[in-house]
């Protein structure tokens with residue numbers, strides 16, 4: 688191995704603490720054990736047995752939840768004897784009636800399409816790993832993209848916003864939450880669990896190992 692390759696290998700083994708930026712030489716801990724930053728006690732690496740299966744399973748669940756939530760009634764409002772129930776697709780389309788097509792596309796993108804894209808990217812990147820196979824070509828790009836899209840996935844902000852709006856409207860009209868709202872609540876919980884199982888360092892090192900076998 689030349690010295691250049693040595694440096695390359697050394698760099699790949701370095702891990703920076705996300706909290707205090709201290710650099711460490713990373714080593715994969717045994718399953719169930721965790722690597723912790725000695726300076727600030729932030730967990731650096733926490734591989735869990737079967738984590739990849741769980742992350743993929745959660746991504747599939749997110750996909751199903753989002754697609755069903757799009758067309759189910761989100762909420763129904765009853766005021767003065769008139770009742771109106773609406774789905775997210777309806778709500779988005781209603782913006783377009785007021786010449787706000789851009790806004791409606793933006794809203795649907797942030798609460799539906801970005802989370803759907805992230806779920807598909809995660810499944811694409813990790814599905815072969817789950818079966819102990821080599822990752823598909825582009826798996827690393829897919830996983831990186833899914834990580835970059837994370838701040839743009841706004842389902843939880845949407846649920847919060849709807850909650851706040853409902854408190855205000857509740858005085859004027861009778862509002863009933865539909866199935867889609869509860870699907871979104873489930874979605875937020877599943878996303879939190881998925882994040883808990885996602886040890887990014889372990890996934891990156893697994894993807895890199897697979898790539899080396901590929902090339």
Ligand SMILES: [Zn+2]
Nearest residue numbers: 704707724727
């Ligand atoms: Zn630290």
